[in-house]
Amino acid sequence: MDEMSGWVMAEYRSICLLDDPPADLDVTSAEDVDDYLPPPDAPDGFDLLTAAPGVVAVSTGVMRGRVHLTVHVLDSEPRELAEGDWETVEELGFRALSAYTHAAAGNYYPFAATSPGMFERSVTPAGAGFYRVRAHELNRGKNLGEHRDDNDPPTEERFLLQVWPTTTEDEDRRRLVGRDPTLLL
Template identity: 35%
Template sequence: MTDSAFWITEPTSEVVQGAGAGGNGLIWVGHGSATIATGVNYGPVRVTVDARSQEPSLDLEDWEEVVEVSIHFETDEADLESMGGAIEEEPQEMPLSAAGPGWYRLRVHARGRDEGAEAIDIDIDADPVEEYLIQSWPTPQAPEIRHKTTDTHGAEVRART
């Protein structure tokens, strides 16, 4: 992971430019892509992907930020990418759009971003201080939902213009 973000992309995607200011402070959606803001500028993060056929139950208890957005995928090949860094135990394929082309919901959970933002440099081999859970399921487009927004880093990102 680098540049305070990692991405969900598919082969036909256009990565969101200028993400990292305003909005919900966690995820920005573009055409077949989404940018997820991290606290750490450079270093490892732990990411778990949970692809479902229908909406999973909502769990807010152990997370500092939880935001849900709609995204349209044109393929069944959406996966995670980082630029020059590492997503711990990066899977070869992420099943985010496994049900095929169409509209999906992404529910992104985050914790540890405040600790990540305070760290100057995190060794690439160190244990991640930030953790993310990305749930996806096919469903019609719907408005963004900010289920929980409690970390300081997210508040600072939301305040940027």
């Protein structure tokens, strides 16, 4: 398991995983994630995750502010849910466009790694293809709609994303924890 963790700035009520190949890499024949931005809204019954080719968006409660994000890059599907008192856990499949999918802010701009191991590695090291992501959240409803500046204290929001490759496309959404979607509009 590869783990990346730290405080990140949510923008426009979201954080995301975004295909972001290096600028010097020739990807002229590849699809561009810009063709799929912004990703579609989540369907009824789901409110934490949505995806399109090359991007997975995670809805935060805070409009703008620091939230804690941990990403686990796994070799295969976890057998059990991650330990913790998670309020919501959702899972869905997505198609990576390259081996360069990184954590990003809701304005679809990759986070700058401020310390070794903090979101500098790709969550799709196996390259283009099919993956699943399982998102866990805690305290998303505590700061609904707030706007915090860079120097303001972080929120209490916590997110864990687990990502693993699959051999087939599986866009099936699953809500594993949580009764009804919270109203975050």
